[in-house]
Amino acid sequence: MVLDTLQRFGRSGLEFFGRVGRAQLFLFQALAGFPGLVLQLRELLRQMYSVGVLSLAIIAISGLTVGMVLGLQMYNTLVDFGTEESLGPVVALSLVRELGPVLTALLFSGRAGSALTAEIGLMKATDQLSVMEMMAVDPLKRVVAPRFMAGFLSMPLLAAIFSAVGILGSYFVGVGLLGVDAGAFWSQMQDKVDLYDDVYNGLLKSVAFGFVATWIAVFEGYDAVPTTEGVSRATTRTVVHTAFAVLGLDFVLTALMFN
């Protein structure tokens, strides 16, 4: 009984480290395909459209909703202390430093990451990757690299849009509906939000999250068991693993950036 448990532990451990090793090897091979993307600009743009532009609606709507809710909640708290003019910087700092990058990464994983995994996994299951190999075309360079780059480039842009739309949402609620002074809203935001400490660090977070979320998505697709169930499991793993990775990484980055 104890031996069985130990064996199961050992097997799980070996599987886990095997996957980690494969994921790292996969990353190096995919990164090696990046220089060749200059010859695949059309494909890169097509993937940026699929991964980035088609995610705009969900990102914008979510950003607007989060900004409106944040505006409402913060106003209710700040008004008790008579500091409702600070609504602008409070909302902006929350969005730019934390909520923008983190929520965008989670939404990106659900919308674009799962689609990337399913697409690559299905290409594998229907022998499209094998046939490419047999045509002497490296699927890592032709299929994975443009998708990886597209996700990596799209994520920071989507996070910036999320934060910008969120700020507009809180402006609409705070200034438009609850009567906060518009001048105070914008001027305090301009005064309190630092370009380097807040905006650049937020941007850096979204770059890191974009890299990790896309890496997980394309790896899970490429490593999927080539069956219906295998692709389904890989898609689920993409969303779950990205959530864990983004939240864990967020804590580490926050600790490093903001002490």
Add this chain to the structure above:
Amino acid sequence: MSDKNNESERGAEAEDILVRMRGVRFAFGERSIIDGMDIDIPRGKITTIMGPSGTGKTTLLRLIGGQWRPSAGSVEVDGVDVHRVGRAGLYRLRKRMGMLFQSGALFTHLNVFDNVAFPLREHTALSESMIRHLVLMKLEAVGLRGARGLMPAELSGGMSRRVALARAIALDPMMIMYDEPFTGQDPITVGVIMQLIRLLNDSLGLTSVIVSHDVQEVSAISDRLYMISGGKVIEHGTPQMLSQSQSRWVQQFLKGQPDGPVPFDFPAPDYAEDLMGAV
């Protein structure tokens, strides 16, 4: 039969062999799939590898194409050891091979024209007008020039395989491998694909390797047959030689008999004991 075999082996030595497999072994984990196979594929001929399902026929194609690596033995294609040559060498070799997968494996985001143009765009610096001419010629060869604008989802199974065939010959390879080309096709499509394989092989000077268990169809177009089972070559020779073979195994397979040396059932414990055993 042994004299005949020796004779055919001597004949094979004199032939120009394109693919030479020696002592090839391959296993999935603990399960042995190929257990020491020697196969010679002569240049310019149609060679078919036949055998029951699950005997490693498709595995053989993947070993020839260098997608999988054998645990022992060697696979040479046109004098190049597929599993010892580097990645660049393997890719150079693959540009001279075509492979038709069982499903067709067309790129679902590209239409018929772009599927056939794909290898030309990847590996040549030809102008778009030249690529257009070549693609239309290849599509004409498989009778689908009129379907150039269709997407893979709009094609029937037979049409998909013909488009895949046009794509496989796009770079004028020296060899094409066909994985179960007739499976699941209606009789007319089977006839068309049979004619195409023979026609393309002879007119383009190709070497064709077919993996199939459709006895009648492949016997009609093949120059040489290999019969495999249990990871080994059971018999090989011309279709006539095999049809006259006294081997019970060959006769059972060719005639589709349920009883004989080829096991139909997967290994299992005693039936009565299994039924009476605890749940």
